[in-house]
Amino acid sequence: MKKTILTGIRPTGNLHLGHYFGAGKTWRDVQDEYDFYLEIADVQALTDNFENPDKVRKNIYELTKDLLAIGIEPEKVHFFVQSKIPEIAELTVFYSNLVTVSRLQRNPTVKTEIAQKKELFGNDGESITYGFLGYPVSQAADITAFKGEVVPVGDDQLPLLEQCREIVRKFNSIYGETLIEPQQLLSNASRVKGLDGNEKMGKSLGNAIYLVDDEETVKNKIMGAITDPNKIKKDDPANPDVCMVYYYHKLVNNEENVNTICNECKKGARGCVQCKKELIEAMNNFLKPIQEKRKFYDEHPEEVDKILEKGTAEAREKAIETMKEVRHAMRIDY
Numbered sequence: 001m002k003k004t005i006l007t008g009i010r011p012t013g014n015l016h017l018g019h020y021f022g023a024g025k026t027w028r029d030v031q032d033e034y035d036f037y038l039e040i041a042d043v044q045a046l047t048d049n050f051e052n053p054d055k056v057r058k059n060i061y062e063l064t065k066d067l068l069a070i071g072i073e074p075e076k077v078h079f080f081v082q083s084k085i086p087e088i089a090e091l092t093v094f095y096s097n098l099v100t101v102s103r104l105q106r107n108p109t110v111k112t113e114i115a116q117k118k119e120l121f122g123n124d125g126e127s128i129t130y131g132f133l134g135y136p137v138s139q140a141a142d143i144t145a146f147k148g149e150v151v152p153v154g155d156d157q158l159p160l161l162e163q164c165r166e167i168v169r170k171f172n173s174i175y176g177e178t179l180i181e182p183q184q185l186l187s188n189a190s191r192v193k194g195l196d197g198n199e200k201m202g203k204s205l206g207n208a209i210y211l212v213d214d215e216e217t218v219k220n221k222i223m224g225a226i227t228d229p230n231k232i233k234k235d236d237p238a239n240p241d242v243c244m245v246y247y248y249h250k251l252v253n254n255e256e257n258v259n260t261i262c263n264e265c266k267k268g269a270r271g272c273v274q275c276k277k278e279l280i281e282a283m284n285n286f287l288k289p290i291q292e293k294r295k296f297y298d299e300h301p302e303e304v305d306k307i308l309e310k311g312t313a314e315a316r317e318k319a320i321e322t323m324k325e326v327r328h329a330m331r332i333d334y
């Protein structure tokens with residue numbers, strides 16, 4: 001029997017290189033090993049985007065197509081839409097009793113996000129909603145509804161997994177062994193830096209290359225990428241380790257080319273414009289097969305609907321089963 005893995009992603013935009021190298025690639029690489037539930041977390045996306053329902057709706061399809069395009073296979077993975085599984089909402093209500101407000105406020109991920117919101121909106125946190133503060137509880141429901149044993153997460157999501165584990169332990173200690181405590185899937189995936197050299201590539205930072213970016217867009221973005229600021233003239237020796245162009249060469253170019261680029265750059269035998277042109281080519285070659293695969297789904301939206309309907313039906317079956325056990329354990333199986 002394969003172990004169950006569950007992960008989720010908020011439908012708020014298209015996938016960029018940060019998503020791909022930080023998560024999506026790992027998901028694709030483990031899809032044979034697990035019974036895989038992949039949640040399009042529209043309910044969670046609405047906790048920050050409740051005023052933009054059309055954005056969330058549109059991105060359910062955009063994101064699903066991006067995930068299919070990178071080679072996550074619908075025959076192997078249950079793609080499902082969170083809001084179509086009412087059991088998740090139901091579990092969230094029951095789990096709400098098992099977590100204190102102060103514990104949620106101390107959750108490092110939530111804390112960081114609250115700090116960012118305060119900075120963004122310049123208030124004292126008055127605008128933090130009940131739904132936002134509670135999203136880790138809902139995420140615990142996402143995982144446990146499907147008896148997720150393994151969750152592939154990055155560092156920023158670890159506190160949410162820990163929160164889920166606490167809820168599971170509390171539930172089981174009060175109502176009897178019912179839920180499974182999920183483990184983290186450690187991966188060697190890493191965070192990807194932005195075109196501007198920022199530690200994180202992000203939509204809101206405006207420093208991302210998207211998997212759907214066309215050749216012209218890729219070209220313009222790479223031409224504007226940060227290089228070694230100490231390199232003034234074309235034949236000045238430079239430090240590739242502070243150059244974003246070299247950084248992306250390492251992601252999408254082959255080892256031999258990367259070595260050549262590094263050596264030439266250090267010796268002052270390579271100009272930045274040339275180096276950027278080569279990166280543009282390597283990047284477009286990397287994106288091409290992904291975009292070709294995506295094109296099929298762009299032209300066949302009914303296939304995307306079918307994939308989501310099938311995955312959601314499969315996921316629902318499993319959630320209904322779990323819900324029965326939970327109701328029984330909680331003595332509310334009237």
Ligand code: TRP
Pocket residue numbers: 006007008009010039041044139142143151153157
């Ligand atoms: N919080 C995750 C993110 O912002 C998305 C998510 C929703 C998730 N439900 C999940 C991740 C369950 C792992 C497991 O990226």
